Amino acid sequence: MAAWLGDLYWTYQNVVVALGVNGLLALSMYVVLAAGQLSLGQAAFMGLGAYSSALMTLTLGWPFWIVLPASCVAPVAFALAVGGPTLRLSGVYLAIATIGLGEVLRAVYLNVDALGGALGLSGIPEQASPGVIFAVLAAALAVLWLVGRSGTGRAMEALREDATAAQAMGIDVGRVRLAVLVASAVLAGLAGALSAHATDFIGPNDFGFEPAVTILSFALLGGIGSPFGPVLGAWVLTLLPEVFRGFADLRLVLDGLVIVLAVLFLPRGLLAWRMPRKAA
Amino acid sequence: MADAEEGRVTLLATSGLIRRYAGLLAVDGVDLAVPEGGVHAVIGPNGAGKTTLFNLVSGLVAPSAGTIMFAGADVTRLAADRRARLGIARTFQNIRVFGAMTLLENALTGLHPLLTSSLVGIVARLPRFRREERQAVARAREALALVGLQAREGERAAALSYGDQRRLEIARAMAGGPRLLLLDEPAAGMNPAETVGLGALIRRIVDAGTTVLVVEHDMRFVMALSDSVTVLNFGRRIFSGPPAEARADPGVIEAYLGAKVAARLAAR
Numbered sequence: 001m002a003a004w005l006g007d008l009y010w011t012y013q014n015v016v017v018a019l020g021v022n023g024l025l026a027l028s029m030y031v032v033l034a035a036g037q038l039s040l041g042q043a044a045f046m047g048l049g050a051y052s053s054a055l056m057t058l059t060l061g062w063p064f065w066i067v068l069p070a071s072c073v074a075p076v077a078f079a080l081a082v083g084g085p086t087l088r089l090s091g092v093y094l095a096i097a098t099i100g101l102g103e104v105l106r107a108v109y110l111n112v113d114a115l116g117g118a119l120g121l122s123g124i125p126e127q128a129s130p131g132v133i134f135a136v137l138a139a140a141l142a143v144l145w146l147v148g149r150s151g152t153g154r155a156m157e158a159l160r161e162d163a164t165a166a167q168a169m170g171i172d173v174g175r176v177r178l179a180v181l182v183a184s185a186v187l188a189g190l191a192g193a194l195s196a197h198a199t200d201f202i203g204p205n206d207f208g209f210e211p212a213v214t215i216l217s218f219a220l221l222g223g224i225g226s227p228f229g230p231v232l233g234a235w236v237l238t239l240l241p242e243v244f245r246g247f248a249d250l251r252l253v254l255d256g257l258v259i260v261l262a263v264l265f266l267p268r269g270l271l272a273w274r275m276p277r278k279a280a
Numbered sequence: 281m282a283d284a285e286e287g288r289v290t291l292l293a294t295s296g297l298i299r300r301y302a303g304l305l306a307v308d309g310v311d312l313a314v315p316e317g318g319v320h321a322v323i324g325p326n327g328a329g330k331t332t333l334f335n336l337v338s339g340l341v342a343p344s345a346g347t348i349m350f351a352g353a354d355v356t357r358l359a360a361d362r363r364a365r366l367g368i369a370r371t372f373q374n375i376r377v378f379g380a381m382t383l384l385e386n387a388l389t390g391l392h393p394l395l396t397s398s399l400v401g402i403v404a405r406l407p408r409f410r411r412e413e414r415q416a417v418a419r420a421r422e423a424l425a426l427v428g429l430q431a432r433e434g435e436r437a438a439a440l441s442y443g444d445q446r447r448l449e450i451a452r453a454m455a456g457g458p459r460l461l462l463l464d465e466p467a468a469g470m471n472p473a474e475t476v477g478l479g480a481l482i483r484r485i486v487d488a489g490t491t492v493l494v495v496e497h498d499m500r501f502v503m504a505l506s507d508s509v510t511v512l513n514f515g516r517r518i519f520s521g522p523p524a525e526a527r528a529d530p531g532v533i534e535a536y537l538g539a540k541v542a543a544r545l546a547a548r
Contacts, residue, residue: 151395
């Protein structure tokens with residue numbers, strides 16, 4: 001590698017990692033939105049993946065190639081546990097319920113000593129290279145693309161358009177909703193584990209309400225016509241603060257502004273293209 | 281169960297079906313028997329409980345009391361998607377096509393129960409997935425051809441005219457090859473030419489072996505098309521029999537035109 005390229009990489013390594021992790025988080029938001037569910041539990045799922053994987057590495061000493069898939073277990077278990085009671089909710093009620101669940105988990109991280117309390121967990125070995133992170137992101141994109149172009153993808157879109165009509169077509173609404181919640185938990189859990197093993201430190205405030213809204217803004221800005229939209233949205237919103245370094249303190253304001261402007265002027269997102277639903 | 285007069289099997293039978301909405305009895309003890317084959321109409325003044333009856337039969341609304349038998353099985357407690365899988369398909373009074381999806385994709389959703397591939401099969405594009413998808417596309421195209429929309433399969437459903445969206449809804453409901461098709465006011469908002477076309481379409485559907493149960497306000501349409509008519513008023517069944525008799529029945533005339541007019545007509 002040329003010396004200047006190496007310098008560039010070391011300078012921006014955090015940004016490169018963030019592009020991959022945020023891309024995964026955007027996809028975790030996408031799968032629920034694509035089926036018409038407004039869940040804001042993605043940050044909570046991410047936190048479960050991050051904390052559980054950090055503990056597996058730090059206290060159990062498991063190798064990373066086991067830790068990474070195992071990091072999905074806790075988020076998926078949580079998704080299955082909250083899935084039953086929350087699947088009857090939709091729209092803003094589901095959003096509120098999932099925000100609440102995220103705050104409950106944040107309080108747990110803050111108050112359980114084994115999880116480091118307010119100090120969080122540090123000294124996590126940096127085992128998640130950008131190569132691994134982008135390989136996971138590419139795999140997730142490929143899976144969502146292939147599933148999107150199948151009966152399952154059509155069922156998800158039918159559910160988003162009209163759940164009653166979808167049910168009358170023989171689509172098991174509850175099953176699809178639970179499945180997308182579990183898929184969302186897997187993607188966010190992986191993002192959490194990768195992020196924890198790329199930045200050496202995790203703390204309770206990394207997974208609260210703020211990141212939940214930021215993840216939503218990725219998908220809203222990018223558009224949910226295809227899985228590429230949310231990733232594009234995540235990349236734009238990850239790079240913008242780097243471009244406007246001076247506005248660092250106003251990040252949340254910018255995120256909110258982006259959501260408002262996107263809803264007003266780009267209701268279908270930056271990438272309005274809708275993926276076809278037929279398996280070629 | 282066999283219909284004594286015609287020797288046909290009863291496809292759908294409700295008994296003592298009741299649906300209560302906060303003191304209002306939308307459906308009040310309705311017994312309905314639909315033999316397999318033919319067109320059967322449910323008519324009645326506004327608010328008679330026709331759409332609620334359809335929602336009860338298709339499973340979108342749970343009954344307060346009573347039972348629903350379909351093809352000899354008790355489906356009273358089954359969810360709507362399970363009933364769809366047994367062969368009860370429907371359209372809606374207020375059109376509910378999937379607007380952002382293409383016509384072909386709309387028809388494909390009607391075939392959802394036939395797609396059984398696992399996640400692995402879908403992602404790996406295994407042979408069974410490819411075969412199922414290919415068969416589903418072929419059947420979806422047949423359903424579009426049935427309603428005459430095959431040439432527009434790639435267009436967005438939202439771009440269709442009102443009458444065409446109604447026909448697309450019928451194609452989506454027919455794609456899976458249902459035994460019973462519930463049509464909720466299919467002629468509403470159609471011009472006379474479209475209504476004639478709709479009548480011919482329903483004939484084709486019946487000839488292909490699907491039983492049709494239709495709620496409709498257009499009397500000429502109902503009388504010309506139906507083999508039997510059930511008349512509801514205030515949630516109760518007040519008549520059941522051939523359409524010609526329904527027109528002459530004093531109770532039916534009273535429900536539609538009021539007691540005074542019915543008495544004057546009877547005196548003539």
